[in-house]
Amino acid sequence: MTKRRGTGLLLALLAFAQFISAIDYNIVYVALPEIGRDVGFDAHSLQWVVSAYAVAYGGFLLLGGRMADLLGRRRMFTTALVLYGLASLAGGLATGPGVLVAARAVQGLGGALLLPATLSLINTSFAEGAERNRALAVWGGAGAVGLALGSLLGGVLTNYLGWESVFYVNVPLALGAAAVAYQAIGPDPSRAQGRSFDVTGALSATVGFTALVFGVVQGPEAGWTSAQVLSALIGGLALVGLFLTVEARTAHPLMPLRLLRNRNLVAAMGVTFVFMGTFGAQYYFFTLYLQNVHHYSAMATGLAFLPSALTGMAGTKASEKLLGRVGTRTTLTAGLLLGAAGMAVLALALSPTGGYPALLPGVILLSLGQGLGWTAMFAAAGTGVDAAHQGIASAMASTTQQIGSAVGLAVLIAVASHGTHATDGAALVPGLRTAGFTAAALTLLGVAIALTLRRGSASRTAAGGEGDAETATPALSA
Structure with a gap:
């Protein structure tokens, strides 16, 4: 906190x-x-x-x-x-x-x-x-x-x-x-040493998701089979795939x-x-x-x-x-x-x-x-x-x-x-x-x-709290 x-x-x-x-x-x-x-x-x-x-x-x-x-x-x-x-x-x-x-x-x-x-x-x-x-x-x-x-x-x-x-x-x-x-x-804390920015992941994610959104937005007007829409969607999916591959292998994703x-x-x-x-x-x-x-x-x-x-x-x-x-x-x-x-x-x-x-x-x-x-x-x-x-x-x-x-x-x-x-x-x-x-x-x-959310509460995992958890929180006062 x-x-x-x-x-x-x-x-x-x-x-x-x-x-x-x-x-x-x-x-x-x-x-x-x-x-x-x-x-x-x-x-x-x-x-x-x-x-x-x-x-x-x-x-x-x-x-x-x-x-x-x-x-x-x-x-x-x-x-x-x-x-x-x-x-x-x-x-x-x-x-x-x-x-x-x-x-x-x-x-x-x-x-x-x-x-x-x-x-x-x-x-x-x-x-x-x-x-x-x-x-x-x-x-x-x-x-x-x-x-x-x-x-x-x-x-x-x-x-x-x-x-x-x-x-x-x-x-x-x-x-x-x-x-x-x-x-x-409050002021930002000092940046932790040894944490790189993952430039490859940033570029592939940004360009990939931008291309996907562009293709979806343009589809109804230009036609879903048009060259620009297909290129944007296929290229976007390929870059998102590259992004996931990079994230699985890099030390600082x-x-x-x-x-x-x-x-x-x-x-x-x-x-x-x-x-x-x-x-x-x-x-x-x-x-x-x-x-x-x-x-x-x-x-x-x-x-x-x-x-x-x-x-x-x-x-x-x-x-x-x-x-x-x-x-x-x-x-x-x-x-x-x-x-x-x-x-x-x-x-x-x-x-x-x-x-x-x-x-x-x-x-x-x-x-x-x-x-x-x-x-x-x-x-x-x-x-x-x-x-x-x-x-x-x-x-x-x-x-x-x-x-x-x-x-x-x-x-x-x-x-x-x-x-x-x-x-x-x-x-x-x-x-x-x-x-x-x-x-x-x-x-x-x-x-x-x-409905796939879990009922009840679960404690955070030791590794940064990124396990299954549910927000069953205490009742609020009136």
């Missing part, structure tokens, strides 16, 4: 960093039509305003996790925020597609450095059990609010100040948080393969893959339904996400209590089942003529399940992992999260567009319904994975 000062300020800062990152996930969606018109994107290339972020984020997470472990968590946390702020400034100043896409990619790099540093700071600064569960609930709640408010803030800013403001707003937030970090986070013996971590990786491929895609389809079927304005679309924010906060608070009382497996399973039910109910409510109130039961169930599941799956990922490997363990779960997001969105877009070329109006509704039902069914795969 790292020595810390002022854990209240520390937790507030880490939650704020998650809030910034979550806001940016959705804030750009609402501004996309205006960005496309003003910056000069065509219908095909506009997706890269979103995809450039996802590709860089997913590709650099493992590297970011190991950098946090080896170079220092405060150092990487502040570096990530500065990168994020400067890239946001560049994005707002962009006058052409190339500069904007590059800025989004650097934002993604900043996110890839920020998330594992943040999670490893939580997992090494708060004791495993009730204290850590509470910290994760606060962190997860900030993310839930940021996801929902991102759409609202994006609508307000785009409506009154133009699309550039959705980038500029990140600059003072990120740079201000970086400045506070020197007060809230980027990702110690013994971490895969931690049953909770492996299960969390599987759940995060499914979670982001199903829950994460709902923001895209809900925005599409409101704007392209019912022609909501950017402002109205943002306001439509407010119930999701409030319910997500309630879900993360409930998750904190449930983790202490019934353990990770039950909490995570309950969240996934609630979310699956919400997706199905929401899909049933989609209609060319239906009003917003009909959507609320599905939105509430979905958001409550998301709040429960988000906190629980990251609690599982950090359980029984030695402090020296918390950064890379967090990055492993987050990498599957990002790849799952890209794969899930690609699959569900293909499902929604099957048999139609419509981009607007009532013709979109049948495909959106089918995508919703498909996401609900796929979420049940996450339930099956969550």
